[in-house]
Amino acid sequence: ALTVTTAGTVTTGAPGQAALLGQGRPASASATPRPGSAGLGDSYFPDYGNGGYDVGHYDVRLRYEPATDRLTGTTTILAKSTQALSRFNLDFLLDVQSVRVNGWPATFNRAGVHELVVTAPRPIAKDQQLTIVVKYAGVPSETLVNGYTGWTRTADGALAVNEPESAWWWFPSNDHPKDKATWDISVSVPTGVEVVSNGVQPRDPLPEAGDRTRWSWRSTRPGATYQAFLAIGQYDIVTDTAPNGQPVTNAYSTTLGDREPAARASIERTAEIVDWETGLFGPYPFEAQGGVAGPIDGIGFALETQTRPVYGPGFWRRGANPYVVVHENAHQWFGDSVSVADWSAIWLNEGFASYAEWLWSEEQGEGTAQELFDFTYADYPADSEFWRVLPGDPGADRVFDGAVYDRGAMALHQIRLAVGDKAFFRILPAWTARHRYGNGTIAQFRALAERISGKDLAEVFTTWLFTAGRPELTTAAARSA
Numbered sequence: 001a002l003t004v005t006t007a008g009t010v011t012t013g014a015p016g017q018a019a020l021l022g023q024g025r026p027a028s029a030s031a032t033p034r035p036g037s038a039g040l041g042d043s044y045f046p047d048y049g050n051g052g053y054d055v056g057h058y059d060v061r062l063r064y065e066p067a068t069d070r071l072t073g074t075t076t077i078l079a080k081s082t083q084a085l086s087r088f089n090l091d092f093l094l095d096v097q098s099v100r101v102n103g104w105p106a107t108f109n110r111a112g113v114h115e116l117v118v119t120a121p122r123p124i125a126k127d128q129q130l131t132i133v134v135k136y137a138g139v140p141s142e143t144l145v146n147g148y149t150g151w152t153r154t155a156d157g158a159l160a161v162n163e164p165e166s167a168w169w170w171f172p173s174n175d176h177p178k179d180k181a182t183w184d185i186s187v188s189v190p191t192g193v194e195v196v197s198n199g200v201q202p203r204d205p206l207p208e209a210g211d212r213t214r215w216s217w218r219s220t221r222p223g224a225t226y227q228a229f230l231a232i233g234q235y236d237i238v239t240d241t242a243p244n245g246q247p248v249t250n251a252y253s254t255t256l257g258d259r260e261p262a263a264r265a266s267i268e269r270t271a272e273i274v275d276w277e278t279g280l281f282g283p284y285p286f287e288a289q290g291g292v293a294g295p296i297d298g299i300g301f302a303l304e305t306q307t308r309p310v311y312g313p314g315f316w317r318r319g320a321n322p323y324v325v326v327h328e329n330a331h332q333w334f335g336d337s338v339s340v341a342d343w344s345a346i347w348l349n350e351g352f353a354s355y356a357e358w359l360w361s362e363e364q365g366e367g368t369a370q371e372l373f374d375f376t377y378a379d380y381p382a383d384s385e386f387w388r389v390l391p392g393d394p395g396a397d398r399v400f401d402g403a404v405y406d407r408g409a410m411a412l413h414q415i416r417l418a419v420g421d422k423a424f425f426r427i428l429p430a431w432t433a434r435h436r437y438g439n440g441t442i443a444q445f446r447a448l449a450e451r452i453s454g455k456d457l458a459e460v461f462t463t464w465l466f467t468a469g470r471p472e473l474t475t476a477a478a479r480s481a
């Protein structure tokens with residue numbers, strides 16, 4: 001719910017760039033500035049993201065104190081209005097000190113849990129370039145939404161790694177995968193602390209006054225806001241070059257103890273795995289590769305953060321685990337480059353990344369996809385809760401339910417059986433090519449699969465993605481039987 005701001009426009013202190021605002025044009029009836037919407041109407045998270053503008057780039061400049069979890073920052077957002085705006089929203093939680101729009105001080109107030117409402121200091125026309133500068137501070141681990149923070153404070157630093165909510169705790173944004181942008185992130189920390197993030201380092205860590213060091217990272221391909229991450233702490237950073245010539249940067253927390261060899265033996269296979277996935281999914285979409293083995297007291301999951309997934313320590317409990325590396329890097333194509341247009345379509349991410357693990361198993365001679373399908377089918381009894389979750393529409397509180405992953409992979413296997421291997425392995429790279437750096441829907445994937453295969457796939461999509469209950473295996477579906 002959005003409360004209407006009553007704050008007036010600020011008309012003092014106009015700097016040179018103010019000429020960009022308003023252009024002195026009288027607002028015609030059709031271009032009457034209106035508030036940008038407080039959300040993008042996502043069917044699961046309607047107030048995530050904001051309407052009325054499109055972000056091209058975030059410049060996130062931070063200072064962090066591991067000892068207190070105090071974060072201060074300035075984020076500069078380069079955006080373009082998509083309507084005449086009287087005000088617009090950003091998604092953000094920390095305390096804001098000031099907001100400027102094209103140099104003009106703007107008034108702002110809060111609404112809902114994560115909405116920062118910015119009143120345009122001068123009327124904003126449609127298709128206008130906006131430079132929005134937000135200065136802020138806070139303690140992210142203590143900034144709770146329903147008792148929850150997506151920012152994980154650890155013994156030696158912090159992790160900003162979460163899905164779908166992550167940016168709220170460290171930079172103001174248009175927080176929905178429909179608005180992709182590039183970003184620069186720089187963080188000043190006490191010297192001796194490492195900072196790892198997405199993409200490449202445009203310059204070496206730079207010494208600053210007060211025995212501090214500023215780390216810089218740059219993402220040069222458009223990504224969703226939840227792809228941006230920070231890993232701050234004690235890391236061993238290892239660089240290399242991938243078979244495709246790209247820089248590889250891996251980082252290993254020094255807190256992992258006897259799990260460290262398994263983490264290294266897994267993450268060091270990233271370039272090999274990305275090379276194999278390129279053969280199946282099409283050209284690797286991003287500018288760098290790598291992985292981050294997060295600290296022992298960090299996150300209980302892994303995330304496909306763009307160019308460089310972050311792995312929780314649980315994946316190394318039973319030794320090396322290339323499967324999670326396969327999974328998170330498959331997401332670089334399915335999730336990161338081709339992102340959901342609506343969070344209800346999470347199967348396009350998790351079903352595909354899970355099926356990539358089955359393909360890897362097949363490739364390694366550790367069980368065919370058909371064997372894994374049969375095992376999974378038998379593993380969940382027909383009366384299991386598992387079969388009640390629809391992978392194609394699991395519900396906002398079940399986007400990461402096991403059924404989205406396992407039944408989601410089963411659905412892809414059924415699509416493969418329905419279209420045949422030749423068509424199936426043409427559909428995957430065609431999908432990533434068509435929606436590269438964009439968004440996709442399940443209906444669009446079905447239409448593409450039908451066009452390439454020449455088959456009507458209504459039944460397999462309905463049965464495996466949108467119908468509760470364990471499907472009966474027809475003779476076609478039970479090929480191995």
Ligand code: ARG
Binds near residue numbers: 164301302304328
């Ligand atoms: N996309 C991640 C993966 O499949 C899952 C993230 C789950 N998020 C969370 N906060 N537990 O690898």
Ligand code: ZN
Binds near residue numbers: 327331349350353
């Ligand atoms: Zn996943």
